[in-house]
Amino acid sequence: MRITINVNERSESHEVEARTLLVHYLRDEAGLTGTNIGCDTTSCGACTVLLNGESVKSCTVLAAQAEGTNVTTIEGLADADGRMHPVQQAFQEYHGLQCGYCTPGMVMAVTSLLAENADPTEEDIRVGLEGNLCRCTGYHNIVAAALAASKIPELRA
Amino acid sequence: MIPASFDYLRAGSVAEAITMLSDHGEDAKLLAGGHSLLPLMKFRLATPAVLVDIGQLRELNYVRGEGGQIAIGALTRHHDIANSPEVRAGAPVLAHVAGQVGDPQVRHRGTIGGSIAHGDSASDLPAVVLALGGSLIAEGPSGRREIAAHDFHLSFFEVSLEPDEVLVEVRVPRAPGDRWGFEKLTKRAQDWAIVGAVAARTEEGVGVALINMGPVPLRATAVESAVASGAGAAEAAQLAAENTEPAADFNGSVEYRQHVARVLVRRALEQASV
Numbered sequence: 001m002r003i004t005i006n007v008n009e010r011s012e013s014h015e016v017e018a019r020t021l022l023v024h025y026l027r028d029e030a031g032l033t034g035t036n037i038g039c040d041t042t043s044c045g046a047c048t049v050l051l052n053g054e055s056v057k058s059c060t061v062l063a064a065q066a067e068g069t070n071v072t073t074i075e076g077l078a079d080a081d082g083r084m085h086p087v088q089q090a091f092q093e094y095h096g097l098q099c100g101y102c103t104p105g106m107v108m109a110v111t112s113l114l115a116e117n118a119d120p121t122e123e124d125i126r127v128g129l130e131g132n133l134c135r136c137t138g139y140h141n142i143v144a145a146a147l148a149a150s151k152i153p154e155l156r157a
Numbered sequence: 158m159i160p161a162s163f164d165y166l167r168a169g170s171v172a173e174a175i176t177m178l179s180d181h182g183e184d185a186k187l188l189a190g191g192h193s194l195l196p197l198m199k200f201r202l203a204t205p206a207v208l209v210d211i212g213q214l215r216e217l218n219y220v221r222g223e224g225g226q227i228a229i230g231a232l233t234r235h236h237d238i239a240n241s242p243e244v245r246a247g248a249p250v251l252a253h254v255a256g257q258v259g260d261p262q263v264r265h266r267g268t269i270g271g272s273i274a275h276g277d278s279a280s281d282l283p284a285v286v287l288a289l290g291g292s293l294i295a296e297g298p299s300g301r302r303e304i305a306a307h308d309f310h311l312s313f314f315e316v317s318l319e320p321d322e323v324l325v326e327v328r329v330p331r332a333p334g335d336r337w338g339f340e341k342l343t344k345r346a347q348d349w350a351i352v353g354a355v356a357a358r359t360e361e362g363v364g365v366a367l368i369n370m371g372p373v374p375l376r377a378t379a380v381e382s383a384v385a386s387g388a389g390a391a392e393a394a395q396l397a398a399e400n401t402e403p404a405a406d407f408n409g410s411v412e413y414r415q416h417v418a419r420v421l422v423r424r425a426l427e428q429a430s431v
Contacts, residue, residue: 001165018165018208040158042196043347045262054236054265060195061266064165065188065212113261130346131260 003063008076018064023047025063026073034074034104045132048105049073055112074104086152087111096145098136106132110146120150160198167210171296171323174211178321179298181207187323188212189232189271192263217325220244229327231270238269248329250337250357254285260347274324276316279349279369287374288355288366291329297322310373332359338428340421351408354421356429363431370401370418380422390431394423
């Protein structure tokens with residue numbers, strides 16, 4: 001079946017099997033390999049992308065369910081000039097990563113969290129990231145990065 | 158992991174979904190948010206030949222106050238229920254528990270109707286509707302019918318929906334105020350409950366329901382009777398494991414779960430000011 005999804009503000013249309021998962025559509029059809037596959041069981045959050053602006057685990061969404069929606073992956077966060085999104089900048093500045101495998105999912109989850117709660121407490125962030133696992137256990141700097149990102153004026157506009 | 162092949166049909170309305178279900182009978186499954194069904198399909202524990210996707214039907218996405226009840230469209234997501242002013246004011250226990258299901262990503266996809274129709278006794282929301290004495294509205298070829306929550310779950314992953322019926326609405330009585338409690342034991346925040354307990358005071362009295370203490374969500378009727386007779390939380394909670402049949406697994410034995418049920422029911426009752 002043909003699935004058309006607006007990915008990172010670009011229309012992607014591909015002929016895929018109905019059972020194709022969104023994460024495979026993004027990686028194998030749209031060629032956007034920034035979204036990682038971790039546990040593949042809705043637990044780890046490595047495959048988190050935004051669906052109509054909200055975080056979802058793309059290993060547990062059929063591409064067919066995303067027909068006609070707006071999907072944002074980690075590749076879609078930087079602006080046209082390549083300037084990183086404030087959440088990405090905060091992860092860089094606060095070294096919110098160790099091995100980096102969970103990072104795309106973490107950044108997307110934080111972006112969604114801050115869209116829903118522009119002024120989170122540290123507790124809000126820790127609870128809000130319960131769906132994302134960092135096997136390096138580098139949570140301290142991830143939370144610090146998220147907290148710092150929440151103070152960036154352009155995210156609070 | 159990739160699900161086994163299936164035919165995918167997208168329904169444009171409830172009526173069309175019912176027609177599609179009628180055409181395909183037992184071979185078809187409804188797909189809402191997919192956060193219960195798709196994991197089972199990826200493990201090949203479920204291999205439906207046909208998926209009827211109703212996930213984008215806006216007509217089943219609503220929260221409405223209707224007299225003494227709150228009516229919630231079956232496709233209303235956990236995230237929306239948790240943040241609904243109507244639910245937060247009218248049935249705060251339901252809003253709270255919806256905000257505790259899985260994690261934010263799961264709550265952005267999962268729906269109350271999907272959670273209840275899936276028939277997993279380890280799910281949180283069926284127990285809340287049970288404790289509140291709510292009901293479910295099913296629509297099929299011959300119209301709508303109302304099913305009391307305590308009649309809805311029949312057995313392990315088996316509910317009283319016909320193959321051509323769609324769960325369209327969840328109804329709960331208004332239960333405002335802070336006379337409710339919820340406790341869930343998990344190893345990780347996002348996990349299914351090893352055991353959970355809900356207590357909620359309605360006009361009918363205090364309802365108590367248990368999560369993952371048998372093949373279906375259970376009302377702790379012995380506890381409810383004891384509370385109605387004037388027992389305090391600690392005394393009533395001693396009866397929490399009566400008539401329960403929890404599974405034994407790597408998370409705990411039968412005895413462990415029954416012990417935890419007594420502890421969690423006591424805490425939930427205390428939160429509900431019993």
